Amino acid sequence: MRIAIMGAGSLGTIIGAFLSKGKEHVELIDVNKEHVKALNETGAAVIGTIKENVPVKALTPEEMTGAYDLVLLLTKQVFNKEVLANLKHFLTENSIVLSLQNGVPEESLVSSLGENRVIGGSVEFGATWEKPGVSALTTAVDSFKNNAFQIGELDGTITDRINNLKEVLDLVGGTVISTNLVGTKWSKLLINVAMSGMSAALGCTYGDILKNEIAVTSAVMLADETLQAGSASGVEFTELAGIHVGVFKLHEDKSNLPNVISLAKKIFEPQALLKASMLQDLEKQRQTEIDFINGVVTAKGKETGIRTPFNDLVVRLVKQAEDEKIVPSFDENIGFFKELIEKEI
Secondary structure: OEEEEEOOOHHHHHHHHHHHHOOOEEEEEOOOHHHHHHHHHHOEEEEEOOOEEEOOEEEOHHHOOOOEEEEEEOOOHHHHHHHHHHHHHHEEEEEEEEEOOOOOOHHHHHHHHOHHHEEEEEEOOOEEEEEOOEEEEOOOHHHHHHOOEEEEOOOOOOOHHHHHHHHHHOOOOOEEEOOOHHHHHHHHHHHHHHHHHHHHHHOOEHHHHHOOHHHHHHHHHHHHHHHHHHHHOOOOOOEEOOEEHHHHOOOOOOOOHHHHHHHHHHHHHHHOOOEOHHHHHHHOOOOOOHHHOHHHHHHHHHHHOOOOHHHHHHHHHHHHHHHHOOOOOHHHHHHHHHHHHHHHO
């Protein structure tokens, strides 16, 4: 099987390393020429909670040739139009494109690539790109080995190709087949909305959020808004890493808020070192995926009549940081969340 990893950033470098270690025919594709050069010369170095250095083959999009049996799509959605236009030249009718992007991009992927080619998935481990050739795994090793991916056919069926794909991804970490892909993607979206959204809005790690009562309370409110907006849109949420995200649902009077906050601290502690990819984008003065993460909740909220004040605030703060080309200040922005909590709770 010839495999392409489109977007060999923080996650793609780690996935490429372990697939290559498993002797799969893998090409790591990225626009960062320095990163590609380092990968080819010194291998994919994985640091953080695990230590690996694996020889890999890397190239830029301009260097792609031939056809791929499997493409793991890890580029950011903001670049999908350009990425997909190029990718089409390297697919056959039987090629599989596994979307491991944030958010819920499957509908747009199907319209561009065809339903028969697209399988959806969710990455359940965290990583930080450190420097060319080096990526840090920020998830605890046991969690990574047992719960690395969820994947599923768009119609929820269990097929031979989904089972074969599971075997390939098991070389990286534990892979679960989902029969409710929309629910799986929305469940992952909920995690990104709550934790990545706050990480980007405050310029901090997940651990910094968990240690601050205002920040972790806001993260729980973001999760609850996602559950409300998703449910109103017909989404049936699922388990992630053995935990059903419905545990973040708040009572109308918020009486269970302290219990949900305690759960959030426990659930996200293994991800304490993680820094959101959106924050990494802000540090590099790049456009973030905020419209495809928290922005999805605000859009669905407007469609269904669900109020989303915490998501609205995160979107505003991250877009402001994009426009001003700055990294958000925890001390400055936490005050906005304090004011909102006092108003809403």
